[in-house]
Amino acid sequence: SRSLNLAVIPGDGIGQEVVAEGLKVLSAVLPQDVKLETKEFDFGARRYHATGETLTDADLDALKAHDAILLGAIGDPSVPSGVLERGFLLKLRFAFDHHVNLRPSKLLPGVATPLAGQPEIDFVVVREGTEGPYTGNGGTIRKGTEHEVATEVSVNTAYGVERVVRDAFARAQARPRKKLTLVHKNNVLTFAGHLWTNIFNKVAAEYPEVTTDYLHVDAATIFLVTDPARFDVIVTDNLFGDIITDLAAAVSGGIGVAASGNINPSGDFPSMFEPVHGSAPDIAGQGKADPTATVLSVALLLRHLGYEDEAARIEDAVSADLGERGDLPTRSTSEIGDTLAARVAG
Amino acid sequence: SRSLNLAVIPGDGIGQEVVAEGLKVLSAVLPQDVKLETKEFDFGARRYHATGETLTDADLDALKAHDAILLGAIGDPSVPSGVLERGFLLKLRFAFDHHVNLRPSKLLPGVATPLAGQPEIDFVVVREGTEGPYTGNGGTIRKGTEHEVATEVSVNTAYGVERVVRDAFARAQARPRKKLTLVHKNNVLTFAGHLWTNIFNKVAAEYPEVTTDYLHVDAATIFLVTDPARFDVIVTDNLFGDIITDLAAAVSGGIGVAASGNINPSGDFPSMFEPVHGSAPDIAGQGKADPTATVLSVALLLRHLGYEDEAARIEDAVSADLGERGDLPTRSTSEIGDTLAARVAG
Ligand SMILES: CC(C)[C@H](C(=O)O)[C@@H](O)C(=O)O
Numbered sequence: 001s002r003s004l005n006l007a008v009i010p011g012d013g014i015g016q017e018v019v020a021e022g023l024k025v026l027s028a029v030l031p032q033d034v035k036l037e038t039k040e041f042d043f044g045a046r047r048y049h050a051t052g053e054t055l056t057d058a059d060l061d062a063l064k065a066h067d068a069i070l071l072g073a074i075g076d077p078s079v080p081s082g083v084l085e086r087g088f089l090l091k092l093r094f095a096f097d098h099h100v101n102l103r104p105s106k107l108l109p110g111v112a113t114p115l116a117g118q119p120e121i122d123f124v125v126v127r128e129g130t131e132g133p134y135t136g137n138g139g140t141i142r143k144g145t146e147h148e149v150a151t152e153v154s155v156n157t158a159y160g161v162e163r164v165v166r167d168a169f170a171r172a173q174a175r176p177r178k179k180l181t182l183v184h185k186n187n188v189l190t191f192a193g194h195l196w197t198n199i200f201n202k203v204a205a206e207y208p209e210v211t212t213d214y215l216h217v218d219a220a221t222i223f224l225v226t227d228p229a230r231f232d233v234i235v236t237d238n239l240f241g242d243i244i245t246d247l248a249a250a251v252s253g254g255i256g257v258a259a260s261g262n263i264n265p266s267g268d269f270p271s272m273f274e275p276v277h278g279s280a281p282d283i284a285g286q287g288k289a290d291p292t293a294t295v296l297s298v299a300l301l302l303r304h305l306g307y308e309d310e311a312a313r314i315e316d317a318v319s320a321d322l323g324e325r326g327d328l329p330t331r332s333t334s335e336i337g338d339t340l341a342a343r344v345a346g
Numbered sequence: 347s348r349s350l351n352l353a354v355i356p357g358d359g360i361g362q363e364v365v366a367e368g369l370k371v372l373s374a375v376l377p378q379d380v381k382l383e384t385k386e387f388d389f390g391a392r393r394y395h396a397t398g399e400t401l402t403d404a405d406l407d408a409l410k411a412h413d414a415i416l417l418g419a420i421g422d423p424s425v426p427s428g429v430l431e432r433g434f435l436l437k438l439r440f441a442f443d444h445h446v447n448l449r450p451s452k453l454l455p456g457v458a459t460p461l462a463g464q465p466e467i468d469f470v471v472v473r474e475g476t477e478g479p480y481t482g483n484g485g486t487i488r489k490g491t492e493h494e495v496a497t498e499v500s501v502n503t504a505y506g507v508e509r510v511v512r513d514a515f516a517r518a519q520a521r522p523r524k525k526l527t528l529v530h531k532n533n534v535l536t537f538a539g540h541l542w543t544n545i546f547n548k549v550a551a552e553y554p555e556v557t558t559d560y561l562h563v564d565a566a567t568i569f570l571v572t573d574p575a576r577f578d579v580i581v582t583d584n585l586f587g588d589i590i591t592d593l594a595a596a597v598s599g600g601i602g603v604a605a606s607g608n609i610n611p612s613g614d615f616p617s618m619f620e621p622v623h624g625s626a627p628d629i630a631g632q633g634k635a636d637p638t639a640t641v642l643s644v645a646l647l648l649r650h651l652g653y654e655d656e657a658a659r660i661e662d663a664v665s666a667d668l669g670e671r672g673d674l675p676t677r678s679t680s681e682i683g684d685t686l687a688a689r690v691a692g
């Protein structure tokens with residue numbers, strides 16, 4: 001008999017509520033012979049206030065002993081900006097070398113979009129997860145004075161760029177349209193831009209069937225609202241990926257349905273799956289949060305672990321559910337979870 | 347009698363065509379007693395190919411002797427990415443200390459937007475123009491090898507941040523809604539983020555009437571498509587400003603109507619006004635380009651030089667023209683210029 005050994009990090013705010021539904025759907029979809037074991041971790045604002053800790057070496061060891069990690073959301077206004085983001089979320093992505101940050105965007109039938117004319121949207125962003133402006137390199141001198149200078153260093157390596165570009169080409173090759181767009185700002189950030197562009201072009205030569213394309217990040221935001229159908233797979237750096245995936249989520253049904261995976265394809269460390277949305281403290285504890293993004297993150301988790309059929313069943317259940325929403329009264333977080341669990345089980 | 351001594355840089359592609367219309371409208375709107383003198387400069391791809399030069403010290407001296415600069419567009423696929431951008435556009439912005447990059451977004455009645463429901467859009471982005479990731483700091487080691495490392499350094503100074511933040515507060519104070527939003531990513535880029543946030547909060551104390559707000563850049567892209575009416579004035583760094591102003595242009599009528607000013611409020615150097623769009627080589631020379639963005643840039647130029655009535659007349663003419671477009675056959679670049687010139691003169 002098989003087993004799925006899952007680390008669960010509900011986190012802050014609505015994280016608790018949406019993760020409960022994600023686990024409900026996971027239990028419902030898993031084959032009988034798979035033994036699901038979950039271990040909950042209490043990371044986030046409460047732990048930080050109680051102990052001053054965000055993520056210790058012992059925590060990393062404990063997390064490492066799992067097949068995958070499911071995260072709700074981390075962040076609370078009571079904690080200064082950056083403490084949990086750098087001290088927990090980014091620390092974990094870097095420690096577990098989550099270099100493929102996978103963020104699919106698909107506008108499902110019947111789902112509202114702020115764009116006129118209900119365009120076709122079905123693309124996936126492969127965001128680099130361990131380099132770029134996210135490394136925390138940089139510093140401050142003369143802090144708080146009129147002579148303060150603060151720097152942020154974007155660090156880009158051939159090793160780091162090539163592995164994520166290769167991952168993106170492989171994904172593009174496996175999709176019907178086989179199209180890959182590099183998004184950067186190589187006309188201004190010429191050092192990093194040349195590295196990305198050269199490696200992209202080098203790997204492209206190995207994928208003659210993949211159509212390639214380049215867009216500056218500013219132009220990419222224009223096309224995301226005027227012609228999102230042009231995108232199939234996008235590969236981009238950590239910061240540009242952060243920005244365009246929030247925009248992508250907004251145009252393709254909102255962050256209530258946007259899932260993501262922080263993937264280490266080598267398997268040396270467990271990959272982590274999380275909704276793109278944050279902890280939304282304003283609606284926490286009220287049963288108002290939409291668990292769909294977490295449920296879709298569970299589908300990405302299952303696909304990553306080889307449960308392709310189960311992943312597809314979750315995605316189909318979500319499609320069906322979203323398609324019917326227009327006709328239904330508003331449901332609570334757990335009612336949506338119940339509906340999806342029933343659908344994937346049935 | 348007064349004089350307006352203008353440096354004109356048509357540049358590449360459609361730059362030539364749209365600048366001609368901008369000048370047509372400028373001549374039509376200027377009071378009789380103002381002597382308009384223009385000097386044309388041949389910067390751009392042709393000059394680069396002919397001489398290898400993008401912008402020399404002598405060029406800077408020659409440009410300096412003007413009241414303002416009107417630019418069409420610079421850039422051509424025949425020139426490697428970055429050469430003209432860094433060697434001309436950014437060199438000029440930095441040399442003339444254009445630290446206030448002003449980019450208004452207003453969705454005018456009757457103008458098409460990719461957003462559903464024709465939202466109200468009327469805000470202005472104050473983008474820092476001389477610091478951040480645009481400084482060109484950084485470098486590459488082991489270029490072209492598998493051990494290449496490329497860095498980009500975002501440089502942020504209290505001096506540079508405070509002056510643009512002050513400019514933005516003054517602009518917010520002067521507008522009816524008096525609201526200013528800081529856009530950054532201070533939870534990840536904590537060194538630069540703290541500098542921006544601290545200075546923003548410090549200056550805010552001097553403007554008790556201005557409502558302030560903070561958004562991470564990723565969240566800002568969401569609101570730009572789901573609730574653009576929430577924005578009045580935005581202040582942000584050079585790179586975030588680049589990205590969100592293209593998105594802002596896309597949702598508020600397209601880059602065909604987006605104007606910008608590269609302003610040095612001290613007056614030590616001439617300010618430069620340009621459409622946000624590029625040289626669009628694919629449609630160059632065909633009379634297809636919309637000169638409206640350039641004409642609106644002329645309005646910003648006039649306002650900067652104290653010709654408030656003339657600026658308003660141009661803006662009114664553009665509003666009227668855009669409002670009627672739905673009913674008109676497509677016009678050429680010069681036909682649109684003729685219409686606008688006739689309106690401002692009349
Ligand atoms: C919370 C923050 C550190 C994070 C990021 O910037 O990566 C978030 O915005 C995301 O996209 O997952």
Ligand SMILES: CC(C)[C@H](C(=O)O)[C@@H](O)C(=O)O
Nearest residue numbers: 187188218431435436588622
């Ligand atoms: C062409 C490029 C250097 C420029 C920029 O990035 O500032 C452009 O995109 C703009 O917004 O004016």
